[in-house]
Amino acid sequence: MSIPLSQEKVNEILARWEKNPMLKPRIAKVTVNISVGAATERLSGAIRVLEELTGQKPVPRKAKRTIKDFGIRKGENIAAKVTLRKQKAIEFLQKVFETIGYRVKASSFDEHGNLGIGIKEHIMFPGVKYDPELGIYGMDIVITIERPGYRVLRRRRCRKKHIPRRHRVSKEEAMVFLHKEFGVEIV
Numbered sequence: 001m002s003i004p005l006s007q008e009k010v011n012e013i014l015a016r017w018e019k020n021p022m023l024k025p026r027i028a029k030v031t032v033n034i035s036v037g038a039a040t041e042r043l044s045g046a047i048r049v050l051e052e053l054t055g056q057k058p059v060p061r062k063a064k065r066t067i068k069d070f071g072i073r074k075g076e077n078i079a080a081k082v083t084l085r086k087q088k089a090i091e092f093l094q095k096v097f098e099t100i101g102y103r104v105k106a107s108s109f110d111e112h113g114n115l116g117i118g119i120k121e122h123i124m125f126p127g128v129k130y131d132p133e134l135g136i137y138g139m140d141i142v143i144t145i146e147r148p149g150y151r152v153l154r155r156r157r158c159r160k161k162h163i164p165r166r167h168r169v170s171k172e173e174a175m176v177f178l179h180k181e182f183g184v185e186i187v
Contacts, residue, residue, distance in 0.1 A: 004106050004186060005172055013176050021148075025113065025169045025177045028146040030089040033061075034139045035079035037070060045134045047080045049122050054092055058082045093182065096141055099124050103185045106175065113169030115143040115178070145174050 017024040032054060034046040043060070050058040061079040063072045072078060084092050099119060109115050122137045123130050130136070147167055152160045169177075178184040 005175065009172065010176055013173055014180075023147060023167075025145045025147055025173060027089055027093070028085070028144040028150065030084045030092055031081060031142045031144070032084070032092075032139055033079060033081040033142075034137050035061075036137075037072065037078055038076070042135070043077060043080065046137050049134060049137050050080055050082050050139075053095075053122065053125060053128070054082045054084060054088070056082050056084065056088065093143065095125055097182050097184055098126055102183055103187055104178070106171075106186050109171045109174055111171055113145045113171055113174030113177075115145070115174065117141045117143070145169050145177060 032050060034050060036042045036046050047058045047060070050056075058080040059082070060077040061081055063074055063076050063078045066072060066074045096117065096119070100117065104115065104117065108117060118138065118140055119125075120138045122128060122139060146169060149167060150163060152158075153163060175186045179186060
């Protein structure tokens, strides 16, 4: 097993999931972001690349504040993002993990079990060829992992403000989940 945890800890986590299926994590969403820094032709290229890779229409993102040194004005479109859920998210993750060689650093996980990955060039994806008209784009991919029952934070009626700590996904549980579901090696 290639997880920086003891085998006892991994077995304990798997036993808890087996005993109570509501504790087993799942992928809530995958967010893919390409930032280009200005509303130029490069932004339309980034939108085309995201649509090609994910099969979903990207949303342009606006600058939150003005930064004169970079030539960015507040309200100007500077990035594009796509949020994938359910089966589309899992299919896209298969491509992502194949691209990075099924290896992820343990420091890429946060304390809530989410994972952030950066890809330097979109042409690293399998089946994607270089197009001189588009250029090359890097992207940030954030995988949000949660347990069933997190809906109570977002639902419209009878919404709760807090989820107890025991029901949140820990860093270790996220590592075990990704290793078990996708065969990812944690380094």
